[in-house]
Amino acid sequence: MNFSQKVVVVTGGANGIGKSIVTMFAEKGANVVIADIAEEAGEKLVLALKEKGLEARFISTDVRKVDEIERLMRTTFETYGCLHYLINNAGVSRWKSPYELTVEEWDDVLHTNLRSVFFGSREAAKYMRKNETGGAIVNIASTRALMSEPHSEAYAASKGGILSLTHALAVSFADDHIRVNAISPGWIETGDYGQLREIDHAQHPARRVGKPEDIARACLYLCDDENDFITGANIVIDGGMTRKMIYIE
Template identity: 60%
Template sequence: MRYKDHSVIVTGAARGIGAAIARSYAAEGARVILADLLVEQGERTADDIRSGGGQARFIACDVSREEQVVALIARTVEHYGAVDILINNAGIADPHQASFYDLTGDQWDRVMNTNAKGCFLTSREAAKIMRLNEQGGAIVHISSTRALMSEPHTEAYAASKGAIASLTHAMAVSLGPDGITVNCIYPGWIETGDYRELREIDHAQHPAGRVGKPEDIARACLYLTDSVNRFITGAGLVVDGGMTVKMIYEP
């Protein structure tokens, strides 16, 4: 229960990686706020956590909307009295099958506003509360290995995730004097669907021998926000089973 009495916000927590992160912190004793646009799924995930004995509340929030982010942080403080940890997981991908030549400015803005601007807004508001804590706080951005390498027609997504990586080291320098660590995780292939449907070749192309699971990212978050690891800040942790160092994806 290393996170007992810690207040943790996880954005994009209704399902997938975000839900796994929220569950992991709750299992370690944290009081978790799940923020997402998917109300029904978010409420269900929070209910599941509570039914297992954890502390969790769901708050609907569009992280690209400044007024909703301000309200998210205010409600978190109202419920739990503080903000100790923020996991910026909310994000969207490029429009389905939108090529570079067809990608519109509005589509670009939607991806950038959710992924990059959302990280900035939630971090800014959470840090205002964290700096009042005796022990400061910890922020983790979920970027992607797409910030480091790309497949065709993923320009908006790659740019947004690259922005998150740069935001990480900038914030680490700015917020360090306030006792706030800021780090970034670059997930690779993390399967959020039916893991049993993966092919042997899907696993074999990873040097680690398997495709990633949401819990792999959750464990990385727990590591980076642990108070014993406060010497780690401004860092980017690649969690991809070795795929990036292999350099190519096999068909």
């Protein structure tokens, strides 16, 4: 896959999964825009990529604010003259009892994880539709849209909403040749992979915990113009955990 001269925006791109997505697109020749509130980490990543001769820039963006999303997409288009791909990756979580979760905490999760996906996609699509070949949007959801642990209501709701929003936008943007897909990661270790226990890996049918690169490669696949028959889909990348039946004996 060659993304030379393509332009991609990655929200939440300064750290974790987003950082891997940014790096992989840059290595494939894309012009990458990192959108994040983590300014120091974002600028550091840009510097590291430029030292390798790769093209990237950082735009400080709080995806909870629609005006900042609008500025992000406008600035990207003014800088590169086009916009091809958007990876909606920014997200936060709150693990708190539903009896104690505040309205402010609920809104923060929903605005960051879900509302930003709609407005980010809408604003990006305004520029993607100018392209002869359209564009592609990838929304990072979660297997927690399909199953839950206690005290994850806001996060689960936001990720479930992303799945519904994905197929709705895929249909709405079809005439503009803009594909919209989702990826639902399972356990993706963004910390010290070497500190994981053997049982952490063994419980996965794939026999290992996921890595950020596993998600980044799927983003490349879904954005590749040759895969233009894939839209409205949700790809679960969890080492098989959601297909594993578990009984307590």
